[in-house]
Amino acid sequence: MSKFTVNIVPKGDDKRIPVKLAGQIMVGMQDLLYRIGEYVMSEELRAQGPIDRGLLSKFTLYIDSAGGMGLKATSDRPETRGYGNIVDDALGLLERTMDALGSGIGGYWMDDHYSNPFYRNSVIYDILALDECLRESEGYALVYGSGKTKEFGRPNKEKLSAFIRDRGMTGEGAAIGIMQSIPSKSRKSPVSLSQGKSSVRLRFADPSYDDIVAGPVEVRGMLRYSDDNTILDVSGAKRPEPLVTVAFRRMVSVNGDVELRAPVEASVSYQGDSWMLKNEDLGIVISKPDWDSAVQSFHDYFVFLWVHYTQGAVGDFGDEEKEVRETLMSLVV
Structure with a gap:
């Protein structure tokens, strides 16, 4: 994805930016991206609760040498580069969300784009917090975008607040x-x-x-x-x-993300107070005390296999290892 830029610009002749405002906007944008990134990952993982905080490092904003904010896509690892990056999806949703809510639209747009009410409401609160910072410091604009930057508009606080009151959690x-x-x-x-x-x-x-x-x-x-x-x-x-099987179309891990051409399936069972996820073709067997940790471990192991079997020389593998590699390649390439 092309670089995503966020910045504060003055509307008048004074080109200086108050440090307090810049700091508030930076922190607010980081909170917003973390929240949207967590939502996108939760959908891929079919998570039933909060995401492992270690995964959120993918969505870290950095200040560049020119003073603007840019995103360093930490999930774009060399081993998985070119096979999908969930940060791109989060940035796309971030931009669409700022476009929509900045136009004054009501909360029902959020209903169509955020299926989980926790993230839906949290993103609205983060957007309203950004708007409040800008309202308190007249004369400055928040600009953003993956291409040509555009000015963030004015959210309709009354509509969005009424939506949250009506829908709750x-x-x-x-x-x-x-x-x-x-x-x-x-x-x-x-x-x-x-x-x-x-x-x-x-x-x-x-x-x-x-x-x-x-x-x-x-x-x-x-x-x-x-x-x-x-x-x-x-x-x-x-x-x-x-729930006999579960299918995933993208594998998400701290060590990288792999978007699949064909979904990978895992058989699901519950034995002795443990959740079991298995894929016999890949030799993945996961046993964890709760659903979310079992799914995350399944994803982690898949990405580990992908890196191991697609980065090594095929001649170094035995027959079974070659079969695993062929299965992985059929799912991704």
Whole structure:
């Protein structure tokens, strides 16, 4: 992606920029990019909670020698360069979000582009915080862009605030976990979805539904999130669907990102209080106490295999290793 630039410019004859304003905008833009980057990664990983903070280093802003802010795409590692960079996706969404909200549009644009209400609301708050900084320091403009820079407009605070009040922390989606009956004195025991680190209360659209489906399941409905980005409950929940396999179209790791031509599948199971993700063709077997860490470990191992088997000389590999390499190449190249 071409360089993404962010800067503060004066509107009048005085070319100086207050240090306080520049600092506030820099920090605000960094918070915004971290948040959008985390959202994009959570979608790829099908995360049920917050992303590992170590992954966010990909989205770090730096001040260049001319005083402007540019992005150093730390996920663009030599081993995975040319095979997809999730930072590009985050920058694209950042630019579209600033374009849309800066035009004064309401929150329903956010509904169409951010499926998770935690990130949806957080991005709105970050945008409004940037706008407040600019309003308090008249005479300066925030310019940004991946090509020719453009001036950030004025968000409609009233519309966006009303949208957040109306929608709260709810949004349609799917929760993944293991169904459990909650001990209760009532005749019908409530049901929850255990995800390892947390538990999600289920409220089914059909009040007579009381089956407990064994093994990993996916439950769709209206999800309500906490302020720390964990799912609290699912209302209007549909019947649980067994989760036998999961497919990923991009593999995300601290060591690089690999966009896939064909999705890689993992079989999903739950054994002895551990989530199991397997891909027999690649020899990946992951066992972790919660869903999110199992998925992240699966992605990490795939990227490790990609670097190992595509950077080495083919003549150094045995027959099984050559088969793994061929499988990897068929998924990516």
